[in-house]
Amino acid sequence: MILPSASPVGWLLALAAAVTYGVSALAGSRFSPSQARFALMLAWVLHGASVAWGLLGQAPHFGFAPALSMTAWLVLIAYLVERQFFPQMRALWVLTLLGAVAVLLGVVFPGKPLHALSSPWLPLHLTLGIASYGLFAAAVVHAWLMTRAEKQIRLAADSPSGMPLLTLERLTFRFVTAGFVVLTATLIAGWFFGEVLYGRAWVWDHKSVFSVLSWITFGVLLIGRSRFGWRGRHAVNVLYAGAVLLLLAYVGSRFVIEVLLGKAGA
Template sequence: MILPSASLLSWLLGLAAAAAYAVPALAASRLQAAGARNALWAAWVLHAGVLAWGMLGATPRFGFAPALSITAWLVLTVYAVERQWFPQLQARWALAALGAAAVLLALVFPGKPLHVSASAWLPLHLALGVASYGLLAAAVVHALLMARAERRIRLAVDTHSGMPLLTLERLTFRFITAGFVLLTATLLAGMLFTEVLYGRAWRWDHKAVFSVLSWLTLAALLLGRSRFGWRGRSAGRLLYAGAALLLLAYVGSRFVLEVVLGRSA
């Protein structure tokens, strides 16, 4: 099996972004806050350049690894915005490691070239889907921070989160709600306009099944939150399950096709 190769410029930008991400990820304890922040900002900008070139360059590509890369970049964007209000939010090293891994993975597996005959609406459909990935990934990060804060509270240890527990919970469900709305729009567009987007009728393939299962799981979570006040571990488990199902929907199916089976479709 011969894997597709990213362009030289993509490799240069990607390696520079991964190196910038590695600074706060590997030297978190020895680096001052300003230095780590500057390195993360530089990596974020370079990462954006990699994504822009991959989608808008001479040969636009998309696949499971670029989808993960965009998701990681969106999560880092959310983190950068939240740091303006909560300077003590501690997730820099983990998110930097995530960004570096996502960039390098997208260089090795840049995805398949997008057909020039594809519908002009296809990029919007892909953008909606990836945005729902990003928002739900941000919700998962907040849920993990919330779970860590709860454990530290039970152990009577200072959380060092810089964000009150109730604020974390509120933000988590706001991201879930926004991601659910975008996922709903993505599914409706896929079901109603499949022939326009992909030139074929709607079919219940693995991507569709996992996407609908994710939608049902998240709908149950939001309904349970609204009607029964679900929170804590029970809500977290449903969020993780819904996010995992959504990850399997596109990223999982594309990984099997592109890497395991060596096919583009």
């Protein structure tokens, strides 16, 4: 069951962002670097406006698809910042596709209405959770680029990302570390202040179980990296496993509730 779609303004912003992402990807090779950067920045701004309208518009909504849309938007922030330090980085088509799909999903499945919040601190808790999604998503993108770079090195070819393998590896684990810190703060807030935030104490539901399992997985990855020097395919596989568990925690559970079961409630 598809929930009622977003408002006409939300659709207009999302479609404009998706089209601009497409232009940025398809015409990127024909644009000058400054023009390509402007096109991507414009798409990112329109994407952000679409997300903001869904949260702050006349009928604010939030759910699994807006969470994915915000995650993609945050990953693009990381890419735009990194391009300032690593102009040779090449991952545009992947990120523009991710952004276009995510922003459209956000208006097709806008989620549940946001009524009066049970706590003024709840937006901060939601922001921490989405920030952890964004940081781990950025880590996954870098890990994917790192895997591709390793394959190209074995074939004696240039890295498809345009960045050195060791640089990609360092960036991947910096994002993992930052994401782990933010996820830890999110879980601590939910554990100790759940009753204040949501009107009920911590409950061991699907979201909680998958969140804790992902936290343990990422913690094992960081310990394995620092103590045993984990790297390469083994480390990447553990990262992917943790990312899947984290995705199932909120996005997966909300997808089942909102789409498969057709419920708009919390």
